[in-house]
Amino acid sequence: MTIDPRIAIIGGGPGGLMLARLLHLRGLAPVVFERDADADARPQGGSLDLHSDTGQHAMRAAGLEDAFRTHARPEDQGDRLYDADGTLLFDRDGAGDDRPEIDRSALRRILLESVPPGMVRWNSGVEAIRLGDAGHMVVSAAGAEAFDVVVGADGGWSQVRALLGDARPRYEGAVFVELGFDTRRHPQVDALVGAGKMFAVGDNRALIGQRNGNGHIRGYAGWRIDEADARALGAMPPEAMRAAALAEFEGWSPVLRDMIVSGDPLGVRPLYALPIGHRWASVAGVTLLGDAAHLMSPFAGEGVNLALADAVDLAAALTSGAGWPAVARYEAAMIARAVPAAQAAARGMAAVLSGAGAAPMLDHYRARLGG
Structure with a gap:
């Protein structure tokens, strides 16, 4: 690498933007290639909890702790667990925890506002990446440019990762239909969720509600299903998705089923993960962070936290002079x-979608309390 390497970051999610911010603070001017047309081109997903030693540590390193605290919701760290009959088995408000929630859209906005205008190139989907002359990597988007370093921050289906090996995400055997709620229009869901998030689990099925900011709740109806059927579900119109989910939750409490009846279908989310411990032979000029390197299921709450921590460590490595x-x-x-x-995420998924009903999740919550 040169003293001031020319760096391309492929992907403008939280990990890629955090890396751009940290490199900017160190006097570099990376280029972030983002396929979205602009910051509001598509929904950014639900709420995230940032952990002290990873996600929050990164916000502090980037000088963004105050902005994070302004938008964070420490009051939304609670957990509830129901069984399929709607019986409340566990209820904890999460007061005193240090994993405050923040909407993904708010986190991305904080990061976008922390880098200079023009550092993110919108509407710039990368068409190809190849090794060019003199060891440079050539990135082709709207034209071809040479870079000393290309960082794959482009998610689970990373184009950059393909330069380092043939690993691909594996289907985890489950799908979730995503639902949207407004607390003013859905007071019954508001009451179910409580101060944070709720799970209702049983017989390899789960209903999840997650409190977001601005009076919104994200819901998920999930079950185990073959990959081909999951893909077919994703191609259905919204009301057909709803009907398919209702059929899977036949016999559940009417109060819980009402989440599926009343929610706005937002999409279908099949779950994929890279093999645990996925690694590659290091190749000068190409590296990865976040989901591109270690995609896992969401049931450990670690994805964005790892991506932000990766960005901190990679920025230090790239500017170390070594x-x-x-x-x-x-x-x-x-x-x-x-x-x-990733191991915790796999255990979490096994507990959420378990043939043993609510018992594994209840054991998990009790273990967290030390009893």
């Missing part, structure tokens, strides 16, 4: 950090 060996060390540490998180 050349590519520093990036190779970053990759090894990043992979090692992701392994226990």
Whole structure:
């Protein structure tokens, strides 16, 4: 690498933007290639909880802690658990926890406003990446440009990862229909969710409600299903999605089923994950962060936290003056950090979608309380 390497970041999600911010603070001017037309081109998803030693640490390192605190919701850290009959088995308000929630859209806006105008190139889907002359990587979007370093922050189906190996995400055997609620129009869902998020689980099925900001709640109806059927579900019109979900939750409490009846269908989310411990032989000029490196199911709450922590460590490696060996060390540490998180995510999914009903989730919550 040169002293001031020319760096391309593929993907303008939280991890890519955090890396851009940190490099900007160090005097570099990376280019962020983002396929979206603008910041409001599509919904950004639900709420995220940032952990002290990873996500919050990154916000502090980026000088964005005050902005984060302004938009964070520490009051929304609670947990509730119901069984399929609607019996409340566990209820904790989460007061005193240090994992405050923030809407993904708010986090992205904070990060976007922290980098100079023009650093993010909107409507710039990358068509190809190849090795060029003199060891440079050539990125083709609206034209071809040479870079010293290309960082894949482009998610689970990363185009950049394909330069480092043939690993692809594997289907996790489950799908979730996403639902939207407004607390003013859906007071019954508001009451079910409580101060944070709720799970209702039983017989390899789950209903989830997650409190977001501005009076919104995200809901998810999930069950185990073959991949081909999950893809077919995603191609259905919204009311057909709703009908399919209702059929899966036949016999559940009417109060719980009403979440499916009354929610606005927003989409279908099949779950995929990379193999736990996914690694590659380091290749000078190309590296990964976040889901591109360690995609996992969402049931450990670690995805965005790992991506932000990856950005902190990668920015330090790229500006250390120690050349590519520093990036190779970053990759090894990043992979090692992701392994226990991915293992926890796999355990979490097994507990949420369990043939043993609510017992595994109840055990999980009790274990967190130390009893």
